[in-house]
Amino acid sequence: MVIYGVYIVSKSGGLIFNYDHNIPKIETEKTFSYPLDIKLQYENKKVVVEFGQRDGIHVGHMLYAINGIPVTGRQLDDGRDVFEVLDNKDNYPINIKFGRPKMTTNEKIFLASMFYPLFAIASQLSPEPKSSGIEVLEADTFKLHCFQTLTGVKMMVVAEPTQAGIDILLRRIYEIYADYALKNPFYSLEMPIRCELFDINLKTVLEQVEKSGISNV
Amino acid sequence: MSRASTRFDTKKVNSELVTLTYGSLVAQMVKDLENPEDVNKQLERLGYNMGIRLVEDFLAKTGTGRCLDLKDTADKIQSAFRMYLGVQPNVSNWSPAGDEFSFLLDSNPLTDLVELPDDLKSLRYCNIICGAVRGALEMVQLDVQSWIVQDQLKGDSNTEIRVKFIRKLEDAIPAGEE
Numbered sequence: 001m002v003i004y005g006v007y008i009v010s011k012s013g014g015l016i017f018n019y020d021h022n023i024p025k026i027e028t029e030k031t032f033s034y035p036l037d038i039k040l041q042y043e044n045k046k047v048v049v050e051f052g053q054r055d056g057i058h059v060g061h062m063l064y065a066i067n068g069i070p071v072t073g074r075q076l077d078d079g080r081d082v083f084e085v086l087d088n089k090d091n092y093p094i095n096i097k098f099g100r101p102k103m104t105t106n107e108k109i110f111l112a113s114m115f116y117p118l119f120a121i122a123s124q125l126s127p128e129p130k131s132s133g134i135e136v137l138e139a140d141t142f143k144l145h146c147f148q149t150l151t152g153v154k155m156m157v158v159a160e161p162t163q164a165g166i167d168i169l170l171r172r173i174y175e176i177y178a179d180y181a182l183k184n185p186f187y188s189l190e191m192p193i194r195c196e197l198f199d200i201n202l203k204t205v206l207e208q209v210e211k212s213g214i215s216n217v
Numbered sequence: 218m219s220r221a222s223t224r225f226d227t228k229k230v231n232s233e234l235v236t237l238t239y240g241s242l243v244a245q246m247v248k249d250l251e252n253p254e255d256v257n258k259q260l261e262r263l264g265y266n267m268g269i270r271l272v273e274d275f276l277a278k279t280g281t282g283r284c285l286d287l288k289d290t291a292d293k294i295q296s297a298f299r300m301y302l303g304v305q306p307n308v309s310n311w312s313p314a315g316d317e318f319s320f321l322l323d324s325n326p327l328t329d330l331v332e333l334p335d336d337l338k339s340l341r342y343c344n345i346i347c348g349a350v351r352g353a354l355e356m357v358q359l360d361v362q363s364w365i366v367q368d369q370l371k372g373d374s375n376t377e378i379r380v381k382f383i384r385k386l387e388d389a390i391p392a393g394e395e
Binding site for chain 2: 011
């Protein structure tokens with residue numbers, strides 16, 4: 001029973017809410033000697049592993065820290081360049097921390113707005129008239145369930161592929177949205193949801209689902 | 218659905234609380250705006266803003282689907298009346314084209330304890346309901362007009378709220394929902 005995250009996209013396609021629920025943190029720390037046997041590359045403002053997967057360090061993981069000093073972009077927090085440090089033989093043995101890259105809020109907003117036209121295209125591609133858009137998007141590591149309300153708001157849940165009954169959860173999230181976001185007089189429609197009551201109730205439901213299954217929601 | 222209705226029941230409040238709150242709201246507006254016509258307009262706007270939010274609550278709690286004709290819509294608004302005002306209006310006076318109908322309320326919780334003074338005869342006291350109906354239907358892509366035809370406060374035997382279908386807001390329909 002794992003739910004990875006909840007997203008809500010407004011009628012006009014903007015991400016108005018996202019919540020990462022249960023994404024396991026994967027971090028590996030290891031001491032290396034010269035020369036480094038992992039190929040690193042700088043892309044999308046991250047230093048990522050390009051080749052040479054081993055000991056829990058996977059291709060695609062990003063560099064978090066060197067000798068305990070965090071990395072931002074391609075720079076260490078003390079101002080040195082990551083690649084210069086790694087190329088310098090004098091710095092070895094060196095302790096490097098790798099981990100799964102985290103999505104930034106900007107990337108999430110970007111992806112959410114990408115799903116919007118995808119959803120519209122799906123409904124138009126359909127061989128049958130009056131088709132709905134994408135309801136379930138399946139991949140080998142997750143399933144994205146999408147529920148569009150009659151007013152055009154999309155509720156999305158990313159969950160384990162084996163997870164059944166998400167449609168009930170989606171409806172429950174819709175109820176929470178109607179109750180705690182829309183009835184809050186200081187929430188303006190189409191704007192990001194920053195209502196504490198909404199967060200609390202959503203978390204409660206997700207925890208309930210995790211503990212005792214969807215039928216009790 | 219039974220589950221949803223039990224949850225709803227737990228939040229029932231005495232209708233007098235609603236009557237009194239609404240009454241003080243209208244009284245304050247009459248004091249502030251002076252012109253009853255302005256009050257009517259403001260009440261309609263207030264109702265509209267309520268409607269566009271309330272419709273989500275209605276959809277989430279009842280799980281109804283999209284309406285395909287106006288009769289269907291009328292039925293659903295009828296059940297919304299029961300849900301939010303605790304009264305069941307009659308749907309009647311259909312126009313021959315089937316694009317207009319009325320809700321007849323023999324009792325209206327908003328006006329339970331109200332008498333209109335003579336100088337406010339042009340005040341449409343329950344205009345908030347018209348606004349709410351319009352706002353709610355606009356969110357489900359139906360453009361309607363709504364107004365009060367008969368008013369118990371003005372000596373009529375019941376309150377009649379007329380709803381007229383203008384058009385379907387085609388371009389506002391979300392993709393995959395047509």
